[in-house]
Amino acid sequence: MNKVAIRLIVFFALIAVILPATVFSAEYPTKALTYIICFNPGGESDITARIQEPVLKKYFGQDVVVTYKIGGGGSVGWSELIRSKPDGYTIAGDNLPHIILQPLERGKAGYNTLDLKQIYMFESTPDLLVVRQDSPYKTLKDFIDYAKKNPPGIVTVGGSGSSTANDLGTTMLNKAAGIKLTYIPFGGSGSAVPALLGGHVTALMTYSTMGVQYKGKFRSLAIASEERMAVLADVPTFKELGYDVVEGAYRGVAAPPGTPDDIVKKLADVFDKVMKDPAVQKKMDENGFKTEYMGPEASLKLVKKKMVEYEAIMKELGRIK
Amino acid sequence: MFDYILLGLHNLFTIQNLLLVLAGTVSGMIVGALPGLTATMAVALLVPFTYTMSPIAGLVTLGAIYMGCIYGGAFSAILINTPGTPSSIGTTFDGYPMAKQGRGEEAIVAATIGSAIGGLFGVVCLIFLSPPLADIALKFGPAEYFWVGVFGITIISSLSEGAFLKGITGAAFGILVSTIGIAPIGGDVRFTFGSPAMQGGVELIVMLIGLFCIPELLNLVLQGEARKEQIEYKRTKGVLWNTTRRIFSMPGNLLRSSIIGTVVGILPGAGGNIANLVAYNEAKRASKTPEKFGTGIIDGVVATETANNAVVGGGMIPLVTLGIPGAPPDAIIYGVLMLQGLRPGPELFAERADITYTFMLAVGLAAIVMVPVGLYGGRLMSRFVATLSTRYLVPGIAILTMVGSYAIRNNYLDVILMLLFGVIGFGLRRLGFAAPPIVLGLILGPLMETGLVQTLLTGQRFTSPWFALVVNPISWILIAMSIFSFLWPYFGSILKWLKGIGHSREQAG
Numbered sequence: 155m156n157k158v159a160i161r162l163i164v165f166f167a168l169i170a171v172i173l174p175a176t177v178f179s180a181e182y183p184t185k186a187l188t189y190i191i192c193f194n195p196g197g198e199s200d201i202t203a204r205i206q207e208p209v210l211k212k213y214f215g216q217d218v219v220v221t222y223k224i225g226g227g228g229s230v231g232w233s234e235l236i237r238s239k240p241d242g243y244t245i246a247g248d249n250l251p252h253i254i255l256q257p258l259e260r261g262k263a264g265y266n267t268l269d270l271k272q273i274y275m276f277e278s279t280p281d282l283l284v285v286r287q288d289s290p291y292k293t294l295k296d297f298i299d300y301a302k303k304n305p306p307g308i309v310t311v312g313g314s315g316s317s318t319a320n321d322l323g324t325t326m327l328n329k330a331a332g333i334k335l336t337y338i339p340f341g342g343s344g345s346a347v348p349a350l351l352g353g354h355v356t357a358l359m360t361y362s363t364m365g366v367q368y369k370g371k372f373r374s375l376a377i378a379s380e381e382r383m384a385v386l387a388d389v390p391t392f393k394e395l396g397y398d399v400v401e402g403a404y405r406g407v408a409a410p411p412g413t414p415d416d417i418v419k420k421l422a423d424v425f426d427k428v429m430k431d432p433a434v435q436k437k438m439d440e441n442g443f444k445t446e447y448m449g450p451e452a453s454l455k456l457v458k459k460k461m462v463e464y465e466a467i468m469k470e471l472g473r474i475k
Numbered sequence: 476m477f478d479y480i481l482l483g484l485h486n487l488f489t490i491q492n493l494l495l496v497l498a499g500t501v502s503g504m505i506v507g508a509l510p511g512l513t514a515t516m517a518v519a520l521l522v523p524f525t526y527t528m529s530p531i532a533g534l535v536t537l538g539a540i541y542m543g544c545i546y547g548g549a550f551s552a553i554l555i556n557t558p559g560t561p562s563s564i565g566t567t568f569d570g571y572p573m574a575k576q577g578r579g580e581e582a583i584v585a586a587t588i589g590s591a592i593g594g595l596f597g598v599v600c601l602i603f604l605s606p607p608l609a610d611i612a613l614k615f616g617p618a619e620y621f622w623v624g625v626f627g628i629t630i631i632s633s634l635s636e637g638a639f640l641k642g643i644t645g646a647a648f649g650i651l652v653s654t655i656g657i658a659p660i661g662g663d664v665r666f667t668f669g670s671p672a673m674q675g676g677v678e679l680i681v682m683l684i685g686l687f688c689i690p691e692l693l694n695l696v697l698q699g700e701a702r703k704e705q706i707e708y709k710r711t712k713g714v715l716w717n718t719t720r721r722i723f724s725m726p727g728n729l730l731r732s733s734i735i736g737t738v739v740g741i742l743p744g745a746g747g748n749i750a751n752l753v754a755y756n757e758a759k760r761a762s763k764t765p766e767k768f769g770t771g772i773i774d775g776v777v778a779t780e781t782a783n784n785a786v787v788g789g790g791m792i793p794l795v796t797l798g799i800p801g802a803p804p805d806a807i808i809y810g811v812l813m814l815q816g817l818r819p820g821p822e823l824f825a826e827r828a829d830i831t832y833t834f835m836l837a838v839g840l841a842a843i844v845m846v847p848v849g850l851y852g853g854r855l856m857s858r859f860v861a862t863l864s865t866r867y868l869v870p871g872i873a874i875l876t877m878v879g880s881y882a883i884r885n886n887y888l889d890v891i892l893m894l895l896f897g898v899i900g901f902g903l904r905r906l907g908f909a910a911p912p913i914v915l916g917l918i919l920g921p922l923m924e925t926g927l928v929q930t931l932l933t934g935q936r937f938t939s940p941w942f943a944l945v946v947n948p949i950s951w952i953l954i955a956m957s958i959f960s961f962l963w964p965y966f967g968s969i970l971k972w973l974k975g976i977g978h979s980r981e982q983a984g
Contacts, residue, residue, distance in 0.1 A: 195519040196806030204814055208526055222519070223885055225675015226657045230886070233671035260657075260664045264671020307935040316662040338617075338932050339660045341925070344806065348743050348799050352613030355933065367818060368798060441813055 182242055182417055186217035189407070190246035192231030194224055197342060198363060198443075199247045199405060202277060205437045206428050213427045226264075227315065228252050232408075233264025240410040242417035245273060250404040250457065254464050255317045258474055267461060271413050272453035274425040275406035277443045279361035280379035281323035281399070282389070283311075284372040286350060289357075294375045294395050297357065298331050306334035312355035314343040317473075320359045322464070323378050323401040325471060327359075330397040361403065362386060366442030378402055385442055404446065406453055415450075422449045480602070483832030487840065492535050492833075499536045500841045501848055503543025504550075508856075510557045510684050511879015514544035515803040522811055530815040530830055535837040537811060541804045542594055542841035545747060545783050549586035550853060553579060553776070554860040555872055557688035561679050562747030562783035564914060565755035567687060569768065569775030576771055579857040584718040585773045586780040587849040589729070593781035594842030596733035597740065597788020601795070602835050605824075608789075609796040612741050617933060618944050620744045621926030622953035624919040627749055629961040630756045631912045633765075642912040645903070649916020650923075652677050659921060660928045672888040679748070680883045681893045682917055684876045686910040689897025692872060695865050715850065722777055728758050729781055736782035740789020746802040747783040748918050752911075754782030760963055787838060794819055795831060 189210075193199045203220050211218045223231035223246075231246055232253065238244040248270055256263040283294065291297040301309045313320030316339045324337045335357075340346035343360050350358045351371060358364070358372075365374045366385050374389040378401045382391055392399035407425065409418055428434055429445055438445050448456060468474045486492070506517040517540050525533030548559030553570035566586065573582040600608060615623070628646055635642025655666045656676025667673035722729070732754040739750035758778035759768040768775050790801030791808075798820040800806040812819050817827060824831050860868065880893035900910055927944075934943025944950065962969070 194803070194806065195515070195522070196800065196803075196810040201810050201813060204522060204810065207523060220523070221885055225884060225886075226671075227662070227674075229657070230672055230675040230884070233674075234886075259662060260674075262664075262669065262671070264674065305936075310933050316658075316660055336932055336935055338929050340929075341659060344800065344809075345743060348613055348793070348797075349616060351797065351799075352616055354616030367813070368820075370820065370822065371797075437814070437816070440816060 182420060183214060183216045185243060186219050187214055188244045189218055189220045190231050190235060190244070191220060191222050192224060192228035192246060192248075194342065195222065197344070198279060198361065198403075199249065201441065202405060202438075202443065203247060205434055205441075206276075206425075209428045209431045209434050210424065213424045213431075227256065229256050229260075229263045229265065232270060235408065236265045236269045236410050238410045240271075240412035240414075242409065242413055242421060245407045245409050245421065246270075248272075248406060248408040250275075250460055251317070251319055251322060251464055252403075253408075254457070254461050255468070258465060258468055259317055267457065269411045270408035271411055271418060272450055272457060273407045273409055273418055274422045274429075274450070275404050275446050275448035275453040275456060276425060276429045277406075277438065278379075278402050278404045278446050279319075279363050279443060280377050280383070280402035281319055282360055282362050282365045282377050282386070283323075283327070283357060283375045283392075284350070284360060284365055284368075285357045285375060286353070287371055287373050289373060291357075291375065292373070294390070294392070294397075297375055298333060301331075301333040301335060307336045309333075309335050309357075310338050310355040311335045311357045311359050312338045312340055312346040312349045313359040314346060314361075315339050315341070319401050319403040320361070322467065323399060324359045325467070326378075326399045326401055327392070327397065330392070330399050361442075362444065363442035365389070366440075379444070383442075383444060385439060404456065406446075406448070418450050476603075479828040479832045480836070482829055483836045486531060486829055486833040487535070487836050492532060492837065493840075495532055495536045496539045496837055496840050497844055497848075499539025500543035500844045501852075503540035503545075503841075504547035504845070504849065504852070506540070507544035507547025508550040508559045509879060510551050510555075510559055510688060510875060511680050511881075511883055513560045513680060513883070514541050514562075515807065516883070517541075517544050518804045518807045522807060525811055526814075530812075530817060531833050533811060533815070534808070534830065534834040537808055538834055538838040539841035539844075541808075542784065542787050542838055543845060545787055546586070546590040546594070546780070546845050546849065548783075549590065549776075549780050550583070550856055553582045553586065554857060555688065556691040557872075557876075558683055560747070561683060561918070562751055562786065563779065564683065564687075564748065564911065565751040565779035566776055568755065568779075568911070569770070569772050571691075572769070572771030573773070573776070574857070574861070577861070578771065579861055580714050580854050581718050581773065582776050583853040583857050584715055584850065585722055585776045587846055587853060588719055588722045589732070589777040589780035590784040590849070591842050591846050592729050593733050593736055594784035594787060594845070595839055596781075597737050597785040597791075598835060598839035598842065599788070600737050601788040601791050601838075602832070605792045605796045606821075608737075608741055609793050611738065612743055612793040612797065612799060612801065614949055615742055615744070616947070617926045617929035618947060619926075619949050619953060620742075621923050621930055621944065622950050622957065623742070623745060623749075624923035624926060626953055626957045626960060627753065627915060627919045627922075629957050630752055631915060632961050633756055633759060633964045634911055634915075635909060638907060638909075641908050645908050645910075645912035646916035649682075649913040649918075650920035651916075652682070652913075653917045653920030654924070659925045660932075670888070672886055675884065675886075677892060677917065678880075678883050678889060679914070679917055681880045681889045682896050683914060684880050685893040685896025686900035686913060688872065688876050689894065690901040690904050690910075692869050692876075693897075693901050695869050699865065718773070721773060725774060725777065727761065728774055728778055731757055731761065732778045732781035733785045736785025737789035737792075739782075740786035740801050741792050743793060743799055743801055744922060746790065747786040750786050751779040751783045752915065754778045756960070760960075784842065788835075791835070791838070795824060795835070796821060 548563035551559040552563040552566035556571040934940030
């Protein structure tokens with residue numbers, strides 16, 4: 155009797171283990187998707203995920219759980235992601251240039267750029283140079299002239315963190331205009347705002363989102379995108395003004411290495427539908443995000459292209475050997 | 476403005492919103508009481524539920540949770556010596572000794588009344604004084620934040636009176652631990668010992684649980700059942716009435732702590748974790764019996780709990796007027812506003828007064844709701860913990876500490892670090908090193924580091940960038956406050972010494 159009971163238990167346990175595995179290969183997805191956010195709640199990555207969440211549930215067909223693994227400028231979450239089970243149920247938001255610059259600069263960041271299997275790049279936020287609304291600098295020319303008139307290093311530009319798109323954008327502007335601005339890193343794009351409003355820095359190299367959110371307080375001088383953005387239609391690009399500065403952050407989602415290609419494709423299709431949903435598009439536009447529609451191949455191509463670009467810049471700056 | 480307030484009251488007093496305030500406050504209190512679950516996390520976890528709600532209902536709930544959470548942190552601080560949130564660190568100093576003396580109920584009444592008064596004070600400032608006060612947030616630049624950190628460190632000299640060297644050693648240890656991880660400026664990798672998870676540094680909560688809770692658990696186990704007699708629950712009549720009367724007999728403490736909490740809340744770089752310690756320190760300084768602080772004096776509990784709940788309203792001042800979150804939970808509320816298509820700032824105040832005022836009034840109402848709920852639930856809880864056998868209490872709390880330290884970042888390493896700090900804390904306590912200076916170092920280290928490096932970077936217009944630290948009037952005030960605060964505990968002996976010199980001169984003359 156006892157033996158029979160044990161056998162029965164073993165039998166059912168085996169079924170319990172095997173069944174989901176077979177079902178899983180038959181019709182993904184069968185369970186909830188874990189969507190890891192590697193940055194603080196309230197930031198750009200979090201806001202995007204929260205805009206996507208309800209629509210994502212609809213198209214994914216299962217529950218979506220947004221969790222946070224914060225720390226190290228994203229590296230704690232990403233190094234955890236690449237160690238997760240590659241079954242398509244764990245994904246994380248990932249950002250350019252972070253995933254390229256961290257392994258480059260730190261050596262051991264806990265992950266390699268190409269370990270992250272790109273699913274979909276859904277948005278970018280171009281760098282935006284802003285001053286206070288009451289500032290004497292009305293145009294980019296005013297600002298650059300001011301920087302040229304003063305000894306190098308005196309004009310300060312705040313931005314979000316070290317080795318971020320804001321940092322690189324400032325560096326590129328320095329090079330393109332032949333000036334030397336001092337870049338002051340802050341704990342995030344949000345914490346740099348009071349520094350500008352309180353006059354502790356002359357300008358901010360921030361993201362397009364902030365230009366939209368603080369429209370009444372900031373004067374946007376130039377945007378580092380190829381073309382003007384619809385929500386900031388009156389802001390010229392650096393390129394129009396004769397400075398070759400195109401830089402910004404890209405955000406997307408990635409899966410652990412080894413995730414099957416067909417599953418990655420399925421997820422990419424889901425995100426494609428999410429990003430083309432009118433409700434999502436409306437909110438992305440309102441908040442100053444530039445929507446992108448890059449599937450796995452296009453995302454990987456962008457990452458590889460940027461890897462070459464950034465390595466060259468970092469070498470030139472002497473930040474890496 | 477009064478039209479708007481009436482409109483807000485009209486919106487708030489619907490059955491649905493009142494129930495949401497009640498539910499929010501109660502669940503906030505429970506989350507806050509659990510060590511490791513912070514107000515930021517509680518608010519973040521609730522965000523998805525607000526999607527389906529109207530903007531008003533969503534914000535009302537979030538505001539109530541935030542307020543309840545900060546108050547709930549006092550329960551665990553008083554009953555098990557573990558600050559439920561970093562805003563209640565100082566509450567352990569006197570709250571736990573009171574509980575050990577069987578006066579837990581008194582401490583909880585004090586925390587409740589103090590929290591309600593502080594919470595209301597912050598909200599009143601938020602409603603009536605937001606525009607002028609918001610400017611304070613902008614006056615503080617990198618140099619000022621550095622000096623705020625220095626001022627915070629000087630608290631040690633009064634926290635560890637008599638053992639100053641040990642206090643400052645502890646703070647140095649805390650600052651050292653705060654440098655673990657990626658440098659806030661420059662991005663250098665520091666002291667990670669090759670572990671990618673360490674790049675995130677040591678989370679304050681993890682250290683709080685380790686240093687405060689684990690040594691206490693070990694002590695409980697070592698004492699065994701002996702504790703029973705020691706902590707015998709005394710049912711005394713009129714605790715509520717007598718305690719309330721005593722709290723209202725210290726209007727100075729209430730007002731001072733409320734102001735400290737509101738002002739610290741306004742500063743985007745500082746929050747409840749700093750406010751409660753500053754308020755404790757100032758209460759001790761102003762007291763006629765400073766030597767009683769730390770032995771279970773009600774004034775200490777009132778000071779910290781009043782200040783931390785005043786932070787809630789204070790932190791929303793720059794949020795609603797400038798669109799700048801004053802504290803981490805405000806950043807999430809900011810995100811929710813954005814998701815609802817509302818842009819925080821003066822425009823929101825003017826255009827959507829119905830939402831803004833209803834929200835602010837709901838936060839105030841939550842502060843009032845805390846009183847009956849807290850007095851009933853808190854006293855029940857205090858009786859429960861006091862009468863529960865160590866055999867159940869210790870394993871129960873031990874599980875909570877693990878869950879709490881894991882939950883903060885979903886990271887196993889944090890559990891290990893928590894246990895490690897627990898052992899370190901237990902050893903250090905035996906050697907006479909107290910936990911508060913270490914925690915203070917961990918909180919203030921990054922504030923000072925970021926402030927200092929940013930100041931030096933911005934200071935290139937001076938012959939030496941170090942001048943940038945001392946060019947602003949606010950810096951001077953903060954420097955003066957730091958010197959004063961540092962020397963205060965020694966004023967008595969300095970005076971004596973000066974008199975002694977005068978005396979010997981007279982004799983010589």
